[in-house]
Each structure stands twice: as C-alpha cells, then as structure tokens.
Amino acid sequence: MLKNPCLREQNTDKSETHHSEDEGHSSERLPMHSNDESINAKDETTDAQSDWGRRLPENVLMHIFSLVCSETGCIPFLVRASKVCHLWNRVASINSLWHNVDLSGNRLKKAYKNDTRIRRLFLNKLTHSDGKVVPAQSYTSVLQIMTHRLTHLVLSNNTMCGLSQIIIALSKCSQVISPSIADILTRAHPAIFKSKLHQTSCPNLELLDISFLQMHSTALINLEKFQSGCQKLKVLRVTNSNIALSPVPLNIQVLSPGFPDLEELNIAAFTLFDESCSKPIVDDNSIERILKTSTKLKLLDVRGQNSVSDAGLVRIPAWNVERLFLAGCCISRKNVSGLELIMQKWNHSLVEVDLSWVHINESLDSGLTALAECGEKSQLQILNLCGSSASLHAVKAVVLKCPLLNSLNLSSCRALSRGMKRRYTGGEISELRSKLKNS
Structure with missing residues (x-):
C-alpha cells in the first residue's frame, strides 16, 4: 500500500x-x-x-x-x-x-494511492514538468516518460516493493543517436522509435531519497549500473532502509565511473535504542564502491553502522567533508586510533561533527584534540558530544581553539561535572570559553 x-x-x-x-x-x-x-x-x-x-x-x-x-x-x-x-x-x-508536484504528504485519500493514478498524473499533467518532481512511488513507465526532466526523486517513508526494478529503470543507459538518423527513424517508424527513445535512464537525476522504506525483504541494488546511468547524482539518502549492494565482479567495480558529483551520502541506521529497525547493509567495501570518485563529498552520515571502520572512512577520496555524523557506528565502540586520523584529515573543513554516545575515552579524546589542531583556521560550528565520555581536557581544547563554535551539546557526558552537562548555544559558548580559559 x-x-x-x-x-x-x-x-x-x-x-x-x-x-x-x-x-x-x-x-x-x-x-x-x-x-x-x-x-x-x-x-x-x-x-x-x-x-x-x-x-x-x-x-x-x-x-x-x-x-x-x-x-x-x-x-x-x-x-x-x-x-x-x-x-x-x-x-x-x-x-x-x-x-x-510533491506527493509525499498524506493529504488525500489512501484509496487513490496506487500506480494507476500516479501513471495517469504523469501522462496527463506533467508534460510540462521542468525539474523537481517528488513522487511517492515510481515505476518504469513513469521514469520512461520523465527521462531527462527528472532531477529529484523522493520515495521515502513508503511501504513498497520493487525498489530494485525502480533503480534498474533509473540506471538504463541512454542510446546515443545522431539527430539526422533519429529524424529518419522517427518518420519511418514513429511508434517504434518513440518507444525505443523512452528506454533511457534519468541522466539528470541529482537527488534520490529512499530512506525509511518498509519492505518485506532486502532490496539488492546494482550500484555500478546505477552509477553509469545517473552520473549527476549529488544526494543519496538511504537511512533505515533494508538495502544492500549486489555483488559484482571486481573488474566491473573497477570500470564503474562512481558518483563524481556526489555531495551528500546518508546511510545511517538508527539502531542505538531499537535493534529491530531495518537498516542499510553497509561495510567498508560498500563505502569504497559508492564513494570511489566522490571527491566533492560534503556530508557523510554513517550513524549506527557497525561494519564501517575507521580504515574505510580514512580511504574516502574527499578532502573537504563539512558535516560528519559518526554516533553509534563501529568507530564509537572500538578503542582504535582511527578517529584521530579521521579528524586530522578533515579538521580544516569540518563545520558539524556528531560524536554522541562514543564511550571509548582515549580514542575520543585523541579525536577531539586532533579536531582542535586547526586552531584559528577551524570552521567548526556544531559539535555534538551528548552521552559521550569526553574528558574536560579534550572539551577545553575544542572550545578554546575553535573560534566559530556556536553549538556544543555536553548533555549526559559522564566524565564532566554536573554543572557542565547541558547544551550550549550562542552567547553561552562565550561564557563557557571564558570559564575554561580561567580554570
């Protein structure tokens, strides 16, 4: 439904x-x-x-x-x-x-939420659509109609099946035909040639949101075909959806172009308190396949991913990540030095960092110290340490050395004194900085 x-x-x-x-x-x-x-x-x-x-x-x-x-x-x-x-x-x-057209709300009756109605809408009404179409459900026929006009596709918060077929429809490679030959074929066999032209990918797709999908089984995604068909993808959101990458031979993985324009990857699994939630099946190999050419990446969310290690994140080719969310992932549960290496790699560009519920004292403190090493050049504005084991020394280093910091969450930080355990914003950061400087 x-x-x-x-x-x-x-x-x-x-x-x-x-x-x-x-x-x-x-x-x-x-x-x-x-x-x-x-x-x-x-x-x-x-x-x-x-x-x-x-x-x-x-x-x-x-x-x-x-x-x-x-x-x-x-x-x-x-x-x-x-x-x-x-x-x-x-x-x-x-x-x-x-x-x-945004069909993602619940403003009309459920009785009319079916593929026939959506297909009729696309066939009859969206012939002049010039950009952002946000459908609730999409099938091959709809994608064949939209082709190059489709830039944003949001399927989030749906109960659905057939996601693999939808990705296949998005991934079909366009047929390259010269204008002169196309004109001849269209005049000779208009119906046949028109149908052939519709069997194309959506090459201008920039955003795909398949988060929070309720599915009966794991949806296997042929990533390499998807990368070939949608080269302009900038945003990929797969939060809490039971999705995995199809296994393909190594030579095919090597030949894949990746997502060179990708700026946001959200593959979080919010299972910190509810292990029954569905989640993307992601590991270091999956991260490498998705981000192999994504040098423009700005946002990475791997919260709750137990199989994503520090080694996998360090190998990401992007050097200017701005927003990094690591709460509850494998890094937050193992006493490794990788968190320090990650912070050293991106401390010059990070604007927002989520390290909440990280309980490995030594690793966390080393990471926070590395985050503050950039000093006056630091771009850090938001830091979430809620529920973590951050020490006073590490927190002090960040507060004193990151001048742009305007939001700091120290709620439930067990290593801090009771009076410090709260969220600080705006002028409260300046007051905290003065207190720490004089302490």
Whole structure:
C-alpha cells in the first residue's frame, strides 16, 4: 500500500468537462478528488463571496495560480482551486501549471494511492514538468516518460516493493543517436522509435531519497549500473532502509565511473535504542564502491553502522567533508586510533561533527584534540558530544581553539561535572570559553 497521495478522477456523469480557450494549453480534464462535491453551475450566481474570483480574467488567474504553485507546489492547491467554480476549474486544468508536484504528504485519500493514478498524473499533467518532481512511488513507465526532466526523486517513508526494478529503470543507459538518423527513424517508424527513445535512464537525476522504506525483504541494488546511468547524482539518502549492494565482479567495480558529483551520502541506521529497525547493509567495501570518485563529498552520515571502520572512512577520496555524523557506528565502540586520523584529515573543513554516545575515552579524546589542531583556521560550528565520555581536557581544547563554535551539546557526558552537562548555544559558548580559559 502506498503512503503517498494521488489524484482521483471525477466521474464524468457528475461534472462537466471544460476546455481551455487559450492556444497552446491542454484542454484535458484535471483528475479530481471530489468527495461527491461535484461542481454545480448555479453556484456561480449564488455565492456572492467568491464573485470577485469569477470576474478575474483567465490570464490573470493563471498567473496567480502559477505563483502559488511555485511557492507551495501544485498539490493540493490546484485540486482545491478546481472546486471553486467553472473558471477556476478550467484554469487549474492547464497542464503548464503542473510543474512542481510533491506527493509525499498524506493529504488525500489512501484509496487513490496506487500506480494507476500516479501513471495517469504523469501522462496527463506533467508534460510540462521542468525539474523537481517528488513522487511517492515510481515505476518504469513513469521514469520512461520523465527521462531527462527528472532531477529529484523522493520515495521515502513508503511501504513498497520493487525498489530494485525502480533503480534498474533509473540506471538504463541512454542510446546515443545522431539527430539526422533519429529524424529518419522517427518518420519511418514513429511508434517504434518513440518507444525505443523512452528506454533511457534519468541522466539528470541529482537527488534520490529512499530512506525509511518498509519492505518485506532486502532490496539488492546494482550500484555500478546505477552509477553509469545517473552520473549527476549529488544526494543519496538511504537511512533505515533494508538495502544492500549486489555483488559484482571486481573488474566491473573497477570500470564503474562512481558518483563524481556526489555531495551528500546518508546511510545511517538508527539502531542505538531499537535493534529491530531495518537498516542499510553497509561495510567498508560498500563505502569504497559508492564513494570511489566522490571527491566533492560534503556530508557523510554513517550513524549506527557497525561494519564501517575507521580504515574505510580514512580511504574516502574527499578532502573537504563539512558535516560528519559518526554516533553509534563501529568507530564509537572500538578503542582504535582511527578517529584521530579521521579528524586530522578533515579538521580544516569540518563545520558539524556528531560524536554522541562514543564511550571509548582515549580514542575520543585523541579525536577531539586532533579536531582542535586547526586552531584559528577551524570552521567548526556544531559539535555534538551528548552521552559521550569526553574528558574536560579534550572539551577545553575544542572550545578554546575553535573560534566559530556556536553549538556544543555536553548533555549526559559522564566524565564532566554536573554543572557542565547541558547544551550550549550562542552567547553561552562565550561564557563557557571564558570559564575554561580561567580554570
């Protein structure tokens, strides 16, 4: 059962089909979720409160709708606007308005959350989509329609199956055909050639969010094919989803282009207090396969990953990571020197660091000392040490040597005195710095 809404089509025996009089606009009927509230023609003469709305010129009303859609998205605004009167219904049905659609909420009935409704929406309404489309569920037919227009795909917080097939559809390699040959083939066999052209990848995909998916079994992802089909990917979020990378021969792994533009990788597994949660199956080899060419990486979240070691993180090719989340991962539970090496590698660029619930005293203190080594050049602004075993000496080094620090969480730090165990922000950091400097 899909958790994301789709649009319901009104019964033709209860509402009249309206057509746009403007040239260039589709006259196709907008699929509606009506709740048996069909539009009655007599409402146009009896509702005095909305008379101003029915007097607006159609082009002015369309401009207003366009501004609202740009700010809030097409759904549910256009669906609701279409119920006001015949004029609003006609304007809301113009396909060119449907360019920013977010179906991730729970604003419409569950009965209409199915692949047929979504496919109809893409076929009938999203022909003018020019960028960020955030669907709840996606199938091969939808991806074949969107192709190069799809830049953002959010499938998070769904109960679903078939994720592997969706990734395959995203990964299909585009066919390179010269314009002259394409023109000849299109004229000779338009239907066949058109279908061939649809069998392409989504080469402009920049964000894929498949976090918190509820699935009956582990979804195997062919990473190397995905990397070949979506070279422009910048954000990959896989938090708490039962996903694993398909095993492939080493020679195929070597030939894979990786994700050269990737800036954010979130493969966290929040299992610190709930071991029953599903999680990505990730280890050092998986990290290496995903990030082999990701020199632009800015955010890395591996919280709760027991199989990701310090050695795997040190080998990451990116040298300017800004946000690093390590709470509850393998590094936080083993007395190793790797945390110090990680901090030394990125202490010049780190803006936010999460080392909460790290209980290895010596390793944590060495890591914090290395984090502060950058001194006045440090970019660190946020440090989370909640529940950790950080010593006063290590905390003092960070506070005194990192001038941009404006958020420090020392809640439940067992090695600190009772009065220090809280969160500090803004001016409180300056007060703490003065106290530590004089202590």
